[in-house]
Amino acid sequence: MGYDLHFGWTGTIGRVILGATRAEGGTRKTSYCIGGGTTLPFLEPDPLSKAPLVALEICDDSEFWSPIIRNYCGDLVNNVGAWANTAETVYGADLVRLYLTSTRLRNFSDIASIGKTIESVLRSTALPLIIEGSNEPRIDSEVFQMCGETAQGERILLGTAEADRYRSIAAAALAYNHSLIAQSPIDVNLAKQLNILVREIGVQRDHIVIDPYTGALGYGFEYSYSAMERIRFSALKGDADLSMPMISSAIDSLAIKEVREAEPSLQDDMAVRWEFYTGLAAAVAGAEIICVRHPKTVAMLKNAFDSMRNGAGFQGVKQDGTQGA
């Protein structure tokens, strides 16, 4: 080809393992190892490099969820176990990301109910899980303790640590051997600082996934893209404190004006497109887990990732290992 696809970079994106099979001490049907990249996404010369993973986001109290998803999924949103199962068996997601939205009720205190929810999701799907704990510092300690303990052995990804709020999540990751999402507000320096803080508390680099925060396409996404790109560059140049894989969830996609005000008959379509293009762009910027909420976006993204890796535009390598066109 004549191009050095490494541009002189020597660094490697760190690896993080998500999920644990029975052989690994958990109950998942598979576990993923993300990271390991040595150049920009979709340029990896390594035939074994993997496509980004697609996670479907679900929640345990749909009051706090987009009406678009409530309409599309119907009653399913009121049964978190069935929802998780459908994500795996019907929608074809790689991961399920469970938001414990029930904790957002004012004065929430029924910590035991969270344990039951997590158990039910673990029973209903065999996919590796991402679990989003509380949004409320007051109950963080108890909520993350419960998440960590209930999912012990499953190597879940716990979210979301922020600069002023990471201790409980880090503690749960440490105590029960899970990984965590470290989120900073679209800033490469803050991302690095948070990674250092989390590491100082004892969490190893291979248990951290960076969330640089993602705005929806047209609503600040370019900042996220730039931050992700810079994080990837820093990692490839050898900055160990930024060399973790990234996750992206453009949750605002379902709430932007174009989607909200779309004609009812077009609303689903608009929502899916917005999620799809934002997710696709995030993957191109380097995110390795793309989270979406609309079930229809899952297959579209997976198809797109496949065709990008095997398509004709880049002389890449097909999934069966033979040279592409």
Place this chain on the structure above:
Amino acid sequence: MTDVETAIKNGEAHLKTMISTIKHSVSYDETAYHLPISFALTGIAVHDQQTAREVFEKTGSNTLVALECILAEKTAAEGRLSSPFTGFIDDTVIRKLGYSLVDSSILGLALVLGKPPGPDSASAICRELQEKYMLTFLAGDVVTSLSGAGVKLGLEYRLVPLGPTPSYGIHFVDIIARVAMMFGGVTPGDIQRLLTYAKERAKAIVIVYPGLTDEEIAFVDGMRVLGFPILSLGDYQGSTWISTTPDTVVRRGMDEKGIRVHVTAIPIPMGCSPAFEGKSIRKEEMYVEFGGGRSPAFELLQMGPADEVQDGQVTVIGPEIDAMEEGRAYPLAIMVKVAGKMMKKDYEPILERRIHNFVNYGEGSWHVAQRDIIWVRISKEVVAKGVKIEHLGKLLAGKFRMDFPQLLDAVSVTLITDEAQVLEAKKEAEHVYEERDARIKDMRDSEVSTYYSCTLCQTFAPNHVCIITPERPALCGAISWLDGKIAYEISPSGANQPVEKGRVINALNGEFEGVNKFVKKASHGEIDRCSLYSVMEYPMTCCGCFECIALMLPEVNGIMIVHREFKGITPSGMTFSTLAGTIGGGAQTPGFAGISKNYILSDRFLQGEGGIERLVWMPSALKEELRTRLSKKLTDQDKPDLFEKIADETVATTIEDLIGYLDRVKHPALAMKPLV
């Protein structure tokens, strides 16, 4: 009195004999760490007499190992202890406990041993430990003493009764050994890492009442190697144990290990948030006011010795607000005392400036200026809600602890409203101000070798780097050199990093080799050179937060300044916002610089361009704000008429008007060396 050294010798000898008498299996249930202390120290899983002896010898006859083995044999033989005692604690509980330590819902661990003189002594200490978020373990007579006094025991009360004799205190050590292995990444047998973890990460203290046997004393002394302070409450002498009293023991222990309680809420009957910072309290909304030229008032923050500053203490001397008449001005002294291991005298003025922000955080309290020219108002609205003078003190004590958790261990506030006493204290304060001024006068850029960077704004100006020097605060005006230094000390991986200034390249422009090198790296290779004192050549980059913009006006051979609040047009033909759009975003724009208001008062301001005489125009509001300080400075520099020669929008809004005005007043800039 028990002589500790003798007791240790006897105890060690006795433990040695006892370990050789172990006959049966030694083990604990519900743990993956065997006998945790022995396992952590040596990596050997002790299960019988042979392995027990092996570990004992390998660790140089360690008393902790000896007691662990002896007690494990006893536990294996006799079964679990009966209620309320926990005995050995399972791994699952330890995991939860470690969790609470990591996430700071528990700040540290305490072990209380021995026989308290009466029921009240121990319950007071335990209550204090509970209040300070410590998890306390109890062993020996202290347990019966507490339950006798009606104190509730159990993990949920953060008071854990380990066993009926002080020997059971050994479980305290096996808990820490397991936490180190579970959370601290300590591999069994890596004794160095274990010790480092115990010393630096485990926040543990030991409180010893009288009544320990020789073996127990030897065991307690054995914990010193883990870096736990041994705090004795009488009856022990001739040792390195810390002798203390029931009233001070908790505080002393927490100080020794640097354990700090974080303040999370301030108990005052009004809101307190930066959201209120910008509000003002107009005369008709005000209940009372202090200072502002209407009554004597001042503020002073000083550090004090740790044992003299009682954290959270607020004292009001003189009439409270309910004895004050609405609408009037009263005298006020705000005197803050702080203590902290990392606190330095140099930080006093920086912290003192925060009084301004903090008082303004109050929903109904308002503050302007500083030192003995402060002006404070309290609104009718919050006085009706029950706010008193005392609450200003609570607000200050709380906010200082909240915002400087690493720096400050204790903050107390005294508020004086009695006129005679305010005047008396003010004299003292004025001495302090003078001393500080003398010290700050010495704080020259040339006298420090390290400046500080600020890259907070790289969020939106990715290549912008502020270099903060003693004489040039950050362009936002919010961070001084000392702030940068403190920020770095508190958070070494944060946005403020030390910058070694290195070799001088151009003294007049303030260009340094080390600064250039730092800026090059921190700007991701974009900026090669940065002169700290010049607007014209390689000026510092601008983010977007500058308080003011200084820019060259070639027509008058001078520099003008416009501040953010000024909405009108300036003689440059542009408004602040147009100018800001032109120079921001991390660019270096010769002829323009983003600066803070205070930098205008610095001797380094415009040094590269020939000094303050270059200043030809600034908005009248800014002129008013700086009037006292700037005109004093100019008078001191023997340029008493320069201040009035600086034009503002009342005399010139166009460049033509400005030329005319400067000519009329014979502004010195006109005769200076051409700028371009």
